[in-house]
Amino acid sequence: MPVSDFQAVLGLEVHAQLLTRSKIFCGCSTEFGGEPNTHVCPVCLGLPGVLPVLNAKVVEMAIRAGLALGCRLKERSVFARKNYFYPDLPKGYQTSQYELPICEGGTVEITVGGEEKRIRLVRIHMEEDAGKNLHDVSPDGSSGVDLNRAGVPLLEIVSEPDLRSVDEAVEYLKSLRAILMYLGVNDGNLQEGSFRCDANVSVMRKGAEKYGTRCEIKNMNSFRFLRQAIDYEVRRQVGVIEEGGQVVQETRLFDPDRGETRSMRSKEEAHDYRYFPEPDLPPVLVSAADVERVRKELPELPRARAARYGRDLGLSAYDAGLLVAERAVAEFFDAALAAYGSGPEAAKKVANWMNGEVARLANERGETPATWKLSPGKLAAILKLLDAQTIGGPGAKQVLEEVFATGAEPDEVVKAKGLAQVSDTGAIEAAVDQVLAASAAEVERFRAGNKKLMGFFVGQVMKAMKGKGNPAVVNELLKRKLGD
């Protein structure tokens, strides 16, 4: 009851690892996993005297993201040092961007409850990731540090506090994630931490104009935890205010086991990061020509693609939305459609199969299009077999399942499994006659008006034909013989 009197105000900070092969300031691999401290060199270990060399790919990916999100790309941006001590931070400072980030402004469009909303961005900047502390790794209880991740490039994407509900926050993250994945700059993996999010949460009474005091929530590594954490935090803050207290500005950690947030450090304990421009790196200069070059290679983005599916292919917003969520799925759809046919009817059919059976199988098997044994051409072939009435619906599902599992050619699966349906009138007529002869009572009742029994006859005929009878022919023959 009290919560409904309040309005949540949310802003998100996303850290997205860039899909470069090497780290931001050295040639070490960015590959996830690997034995601790095997993807390291003097530069990412922060040994004395070493210097950073900026990976040009990082800048290119930042430009790509900036263009896709409608940011202002800065001709000149500057790296800065963020100074603090922590064992996972080899240099004692993180090389990041501060006063002059590479991108400013921008928007992410979201649709929640059928309503469109534009979430504004404050900025996007480039920075390096830190390593990871490993606790209780040795028998004496001492901790270790793995610096494989130190120096992996990140984009930090900061939104304005434009989000007003958990649903909006989740939708924002999903949209942003899909865009970054489309751009090929991020793999969208929350669990492995390559797509991470911190939330700034505050509440105010409905109708108020001034935002409340915000808390920063960290450690939410799934959409579910994000929901739990924000829900909890909003209720907590409302509770504090309802009891006459004041929300204290602080950083809070989400505890997934308890589903709670708890204080990590107060404003007074907050670090003074002593930012200053990084003297070891010259300013990053991005020319109009650089921007144009990247712009030309920009892929069609999810919302544009979904709109096109609606406009040109007549797909529903729902179907289109499912198809575009992942770039590889959308591209599979495009290729399958091209191999199958054209026009709204063909599109609808491919979309139904993609969002239905194909999605179900992929889900069950936990696979992504990159690892599917099903190719667009094979899906199109199955649909064509269906159209030609070589197989029926149930047969097509069986073929799909087999192709999905083994990658076999659809027509060969049909042969090998004997799934071709029988359209030969003679064979079907024989089966129909046999069924009608054996079901004299039902025939009587049908003719007396119980038309529902048609289903029973069809079933019996199909059973007699081991499912291979062409349903249309079966139906037609039954109707004729029953004088319907």
Add this chain to the structure above:
Amino acid sequence: MSAAAELTGLSLREAGAGVAARALSSRDLVEAALARIAATDGEVGAFLEVGAERARAAAALADQRAARGELRSELDGVPIAVKDLFATKGVPTTAGSRILEGWKPPYDATVVERLEAAGAVIVGKLNMDEFAMGSSNENSAYKPCRNPWDLSRTPGGSSGGSAASVAARQVHGTLGTDTGGSIRLPASFCGVVGLKPTYGRVSRYGVVAFASSLDQVGPLARTVEDAALLLGRIAGHDPRDMTSSPRPVDDYLARLEEGAAGLKIGVPREWFQGGVDAGVERSVRAALATYEKLGAKLVEISLPHTKYGIAAYYLIAPAEASSNLARYDGVRFGLRCEAKGLKEMYAETRERGFGAEPKRRIMLGTYALSAGYYDAYYLRAQKVRTLVRRDFDAAFERCDVVAGPVAPTVAFPLGEKTQDPLQMYLADVFTITCNLAALPGLSVPCGLEAASGLPVGLQLVGRSFDEATLLRAARALEREVGALPAPGLGEGA
């Protein structure tokens, strides 16, 4: 004079030419250098580490190359040494600090790589003020270094070992670094040539950082020509240092002997307005008169922001240092003092590992960068830096080089300024602006001060990347002044 003394007395050019002509062997040169170090370094204290075996092995290879006629450069086979903040693969590199005691880098600094690629034989690592912070070498955590001209005096700093070793005829050339005068001041005090190149002319990769926007690597040698030779080998773009310039490297020898005729030499009013010892000023003025005699034109110029140089420098350099020195935390390398918790381990390691001067600068720098103070200190200091650079830009519209004293005094006695950091900082008053403006600066001996008999250096500051003109001007003076006598060190030893 013994045969060995004759060898150590050779200039780098002469030694290299001897090897090339097969009149000398690298082995003889290296043995002579090692003997000279053994004889004199107990007193001088220029070396923190002597790698005799490595040097001998390198000399043997150089001699084989000489025999095959495959010498790599005019430095091939010649013994040199480098300040102990250049990373040397597998060889201890301390930066003069306890916190790096025993640390062996797994890589070479780019300049070390380049010198070794040229065949130079690095015989050891030279004493210095801890993390290059100091003007007298007295901040070395290991031992003081003494001035070969007068062992009761400092060699200057922070590249004290680099200057003293060359002056003491231990090696034929050295590398130092200069953040606020750390090459030029000791060069002046020890009577050798020291050049701080334009920021970005020489790679900083593998050079333990003090203040990244000011640090620059440069040569110290007994002749201008030797300094030019060394610079030619170490200069140039390095893909591992994004602040190194892609500009092609000039041929520093090509115009070396062109003399001073026609040169316009700017004499900054502010560098002669009191504070300079009379003897030093006399030597410097005599050098300026020599230039006039040689056909150069003296032009009075003004560098009005000189007086703000020290203040700006002591905000920017400590600010960068406070960040650069954060990596010495006991976690990955160097000293670690075990303690009950992480914060305690940090505190204990840094408390014991750093000496007083690095601690002072970490405090200064941390303060200058703190929230609420950044604009008033760091940002304002950067603005001063721009003004200092504009002073020089304006001056260089009227002259080709700027000339004046390197320091207000000759080498001062050990212990004189150690209790008063501010007095120590003021030793750099004339050299610091050159670092702030990122310009090349050089110290060339202009004679001995009459009263003390100690060397005085003339400072020349040039246009950005115009080291060639600096060297040419220095060479013209050197020809007139003649070689300084060898300091009376180790005679009879």
